Amino acid sequence: MTDSLASGSESGPPQGSRAFLLLHPRVQRWVWRAKWPALRPVQEQAIAPVLAADEDVLIAAGTAQGKTEAAFLPICSRLVECSGPGVRALYVGPLKALINDQFRRLDEMCEGLAIPVHRWHGDVSAAKKSKLVKSPSGILLITPESLEAQFVLRGTRIVKIFGQLEHVVLDEFHAYLGSERGRQLQSLLHRLELAIRRRVPRVGLSATLGDVSLAAAALRPLAPRHPTIVSPSNSGQELRVQIRGYRIDAPRDQDLGTASSDDSRTFKIEAPGSVVDICADLFEVLRGSNNLLFTNSRSDTEAISDRLRTMCEERRLPNEFFPHHGNLSKEIREDVERRLKEGRAPVTAVCTSTLELGIDLGAVTSVAQYGPPMSVAAMRQRLGRSGRRDEPAVLRIYVREHEVTEKTAPEDSLRAGLVQSIAMLNLLLNGWCEPPPPAALHLSTLVQQTLSMISRHGSVRAGDLWNALCDRGPFNGLDAPSYGIFLRDLGRSDLVTQLGDGTLTLGLGGERLVSHYSFFTAFQTPEEWRVCTGTRDLGSLPLSEPLMEGAHFVFAGRRWRVASLDEDRRVLYVVPAPGAPVPRFAGAGGTVHGRVRQEMLAVYQSAEVPQFLDSLAVDLLDEGRKNFARLGLHETPFLAEGTHVRFFPWRGDHVMDTIALLLQRRGAAVTRTGVALSVTAWDVDRLREELRCLARAEFASAVDLAAAVGNKCTEKHDQFLSDGLLAADYASKRLDTEGAYDWMVETLAALEAEGE
DNA sequence: GGTGATCGTGCGTAGA
Numbered sequence: 001m002t003d004s005l006a007s008g009s010e011s012g013p014p015q016g017s018r019a020f021l022l023l024h025p026r027v028q029r030w031v032w033r034a035k036w037p038a039l040r041p042v043q044e045q046a047i048a049p050v051l052a053a054d055e056d057v058l059i060a061a062g063t064a065q066g067k068t069e070a071a072f073l074p075i076c077s078r079l080v081e082c083s084g085p086g087v088r089a090l091y092v093g094p095l096k097a098l099i100n101d102q103f104r105r106l107d108e109m110c111e112g113l114a115i116p117v118h119r120w121h122g123d124v125s126a127a128k129k130s131k132l133v134k135s136p137s138g139i140l141l142i143t144p145e146s147l148e149a150q151f152v153l154r155g156t157r158i159v160k161i162f163g164q165l166e167h168v169v170l171d172e173f174h175a176y177l178g179s180e181r182g183r184q185l186q187s188l189l190h191r192l193e194l195a196i197r198r199r200v201p202r203v204g205l206s207a208t209l210g211d212v213s214l215a216a217a218a219l220r221p222l223a224p225r226h227p228t229i230v231s232p233s234n235s236g237q238e239l240r241v242q243i244r245g246y247r248i249d250a251p252r253d254q255d256l257g258t259a260s261s262d263d264s265r266t267f268k269i270e271a272p273g274s275v276v277d278i279c280a281d282l283f284e285v286l287r288g289s290n291n292l293l294f295t296n297s298r299s300d301t302e303a304i305s306d307r308l309r310t311m312c313e314e315r316r317l318p319n320e321f322f323p324h325h326g327n328l329s330k331e332i333r334e335d336v337e338r339r340l341k342e343g344r345a346p347v348t349a350v351c352t353s354t355l356e357l358g359i360d361l362g363a364v365t366s367v368a369q370y371g372p373p374m375s376v377a378a379m380r381q382r383l384g385r386s387g388r389r390d391e392p393a394v395l396r397i398y399v400r401e402h403e404v405t406e407k408t409a410p411e412d413s414l415r416a417g418l419v420q421s422i423a424m425l426n427l428l429l430n431g432w433c434e435p436p437p438p439a440a441l442h443l444s445t446l447v448q449q450t451l452s453m454i455s456r457h458g459s460v461r462a463g464d465l466w467n468a469l470c471d472r473g474p475f476n477g478l479d480a481p482s483y484g485i486f487l488r489d490l491g492r493s494d495l496v497t498q499l500g501d502g503t504l505t506l507g508l509g510g511e512r513l514v515s516h517y518s519f520f521t522a523f524q525t526p527e528e529w530r531v532c533t534g535t536r537d538l539g540s541l542p543l544s545e546p547l548m549e550g551a552h553f554v555f556a557g558r559r560w561r562v563a564s565l566d567e568d569r570r571v572l573y574v575v576p577a578p579g580a581p582v583p584r585f586a587g588a589g590g591t592v593h594g595r596v597r598q599e600m601l602a603v604y605q606s607a608e609v610p611q612f613l614d615s616l617a618v619d620l621l622d623e624g625r626k627n628f629a630r631l632g633l634h635e636t637p638f639l640a641e642g643t644h645v646r647f648f649p650w651r652g653d654h655v656m657d658t659i660a661l662l663l664q665r666r667g668a669a670v671t672r673t674g675v676a677l678s679v680t681a682w683d684v685d686r687l688r689e690e691l692r693c694l695a696r697a698e699f700a701s702a703v704d705l706a707a708a709v710g711n712k713c714t715e716k717h718d719q720f721l722s723d724g725l726l727a728a729d730y731a732s733k734r735l736d737t738e739g740a741y742d743w744m745v746e747t748l749a750a751l752e753a754e755g756e
Numbered sequence: 757g758g759t760g761a762t763c764g765t766g767c768g769t770a771g772a
Binding site for chain 2 (some may be wrong): 094095096121126129143144145146148149154174179181278296297326352353354355356357374378409412516517518519520521522523536590591669673675711
C-alpha cells in the first residue's frame with residue numbers, strides 16, 4: 001500500500017501531532033502533498049471531535065486560520081472509507097461567491113480521495129442539479145434558500161438524497177444569528193432530521209462569536225447538551241490601530257454624502273473642509289497598496305469613491321479606488337474583487353459590509369473605517385481582513401465631529417461618535433464583542449415554514465405542524481394557543497384552508513406564494529429600479545428614490561444623467577455626466593449594545609487618554625469630556641432645558657426604546673436623539689416622579705408596550721399576522737423591559753442616596 | 757425648534 005503513514009511522517013508536518021494520526025492515510029497523504037509545515041492549532045483541536053461524529057462542534061477562530069480544513073480533513077477521513085450513494089456531508093454557506101470559493105478548495109482536496117463534491121445555488125445549471133438528484137453522493141455545498149427549494153419542489157426525494165447524511169457544516173455561522181434567515185436555517189435542519197429520523201452532528205464555523213456559549217446554543221436549539229467548542233487562543237498577531245479625528249466646520253446640509261439640491265442639474269460636489277481633509281488623508285495613506293475602506297452606508301461608499309477617483313484624475317494617475325456595495329451589479333463587484341486578488345496594480349475597495357465575509361480577496365495591507373463602527377463584532381470582522389500570515393493587522397478609524405456653536409444641542413457637544421469609537425476599540429482590545437441577540441419569535445419565518453411544510457405533504461394536521469415547528473422545533477417561543485391564533489390568521493388571508501377531515505392544506509393565496517421562486521427566501525427585499533448605461537448593467541436603486549428624466553446622480557463611483565426611464569420594466573437608462581448628488585438608500589437604523597454605552601460612560605468618567613488617538617482626536621475627546629462635566633452629567637443623568645428635559649441612560653438601543661415607550665404610556669412626548677432621550681413639556685421633577693410611579697407599579701409587559709408602536713410590519717410575511725401576534729413578535733426582537741426597569745430602579749436608588 | 761436615520765444575503769421553470 002502506497003498510502004502509508006510512513007510516507008507522511010518523514011516529511012515533518014505530522015510529527016508529534018496526535019490529531020494527524022487520527023486522519024485516514026489518504027487524507028494524511030493529501031496534507032503531506034500540500035506541504036503544510038504543521039497542522040494549525042484549530043485543526044489540531046477540531047479533528048478528534050469532528051471525527052467522532054457524535055456531538056455538535058463549534059469552531060471559532062480568526063480569518064485564514066484553516067477552519068474549513070479543520071472541519072473537512074476529518075469529514076473526508078470518514079467519507080473516504082465508504083462511498084455509497086446519498087449525500088454524506090452537507091455544507092451550508094450564506095453567499096454564492098463563498099460557495100464557489102469553497103467548492104474549488106474542497107474539490108481540489110477531494111480529487112485524489114474519490115469523494116465527489118457538488119455545489120447547488122441559483123447560478124448552478126439545472127442539468128447539474130438533476131444529475132445530483134438522480135445519483136446523490138459525497139459532499140454538497142448549498143445555500144439555505146436552495147435547501148428550502150429542495151423541500152418545496154422535491155419533498156418526496158429528500159429521504160433519498162439525504163438519508164445517508166453524516167455531517168452538517170455551517171460556514172460563517174455568525175452571519176445567521178438573530179435573523180429571519182438564521183431561524184429559517186435552524187428550521188430546515190430540524191425538518192431534515194425529522195425526515196430522515198436521525199440526528200446529524202453539526203459543525204459551526206465562525207471568526208466572530210461574541211459569547212461562544214450563546215452561539216453554541218443557536219447551533220441546535222433545545223439541545224440537551226452543549227456542543228464541543230474549539231476556540232484556540234489568538235496566535236498573538238500584531239495589531240495596529242488608530243483613531244483619527246476631524247472637525248466639520250460646515251452646516252450639516254452641505255455635507256458630502258447627504259448632498260441634496262432643488263436643482264440637481266446645477267449641483268456640484270464641493271465638499272466642506274473636513275471631508276476634503278479626510279479624503280486627502282485617505283488618498284495619501286491608501287494609495288499605492290491594496291486596502292479595504294469600509295463605510296457605514298452605500299451613500300458614503302459612493303461619495304468617498306467618487307471623491308477619491310476625482311483626486312486620481314486631477315493628478316493624472318490611474319484610478320485606484322473602486323466602490324463595492326450590494327446595489328452594484330455582479331459584474332462591477334466581481335471586477336473589483338478580481339483587481340484585488342490579481343494584485344497587478346494597487347487597488348482600494350471602498351465598500352460596505354459586502355466585503356466583510358470570507359470571500360478570498362488576497363492580501364490586504366490595511367483596513368480603514370469611515371465613521372464610527374456599527375458594532376464591535378463588525379469592526380473585528382473588518383479588521384480580520386488585513387494582516388494575513390506574518391503581517392500586522394492595521395486598522396485606521398476616521399471620525400468626524402461637527403464644530404460646536406451656541407446652537408449645538410448638548411448631546412452633540414459630547415463627541416459621542418468619537419467616544420463610541422474609543423469605547424468599541426477598548427472592548428475589542430479586551431476581547432469582547434456583541435453576543436447573539438436573545439431568540440425572538442420570527443413569526444414571519446414561521447409563516448414561511450408552515451406553508452413549506454404543508455406544501456411538502458399536501459395536507460397536514462395542525463397538531464403535527466405545532467409539534468414539528470414549535471413544540472420541539474426552533475419556534476419554541478410560541479405556545480399552542482398562540483399558534484392556533486396564528487393558523488387562523490393564515491386562514492383569514494387564504495394562505496391555508498381546512499379540509500373536511502380537519503387537516504390543513506394551502507389556500508389560493510398560499511399556493512400563489514409557494515409557487516413563485518421568491519418564496520424560498522426568508523428575508524424582505526425592496527422593489528428596485530435597474531440602472532443601465534448602453535447595454536451595461538450598473539446595478540439597482542430602491543424604488544423609493546424618485547428620479548426624473550434629466551436628473552443627475554452618482555452611482556458605481558461615477559457621475560450620470562438619466563437619459564430615459566422604462567416605467568414598466570423599471571429600468572433607468574443613464575449616460576455619463578458631470579456634477580451630481582449621491583443617491584439616498586432607504587435604511588432602518590442599527591442598534592448599539594448596552595455594553596458599548598456603559599464603556600462610553602466609563603470613557604467620559606476617566607481621564608486616561610488612549611494611545612491609539614491622533615492629536616486632533618485627543619483634542620476632541622478632551623472637548624467631549626469637558627462638555628460632559630460642564631453639563632453636570634457626572635452627578636445626574638437628567639438635564640433640564642427650557643420647557644423640556646433630556647436624559648442619558650447609557651444603555652443599549654432596545655432599553656432606550658423601551659424607556660421611551662414606558663414614558664409615552666404616562667403621557668409624555670419622548671424622542672430619541674442619539675445617546676439622549678428628550679421629554680417635552682415635563683421638568684426634571686415631573687420626570688423623576690413619573691419614573692417613581694412606573695417603578696412602583698406592576699411591570700408593563702413588552703407586548704402591551706409594543707401594541708402602541710405604529711409601523712410594526714417590517715418582515716416579509718408580517719402583513720398576514722393579526723395585531724396581537726405582531727406586537728408579540730415586535731416585543732421579542734426590539735424591546736427589553738427588564739433592562740428598562742433595571743435602569744429605572746438603579747437611577748432612582750442613586751438619586752435617593754444623594755438625599756433627594 | 758428640530759435634527760437624522762445600516763448593511764447584507766437569495767430563488768426555478770418553461771419556453772424560445
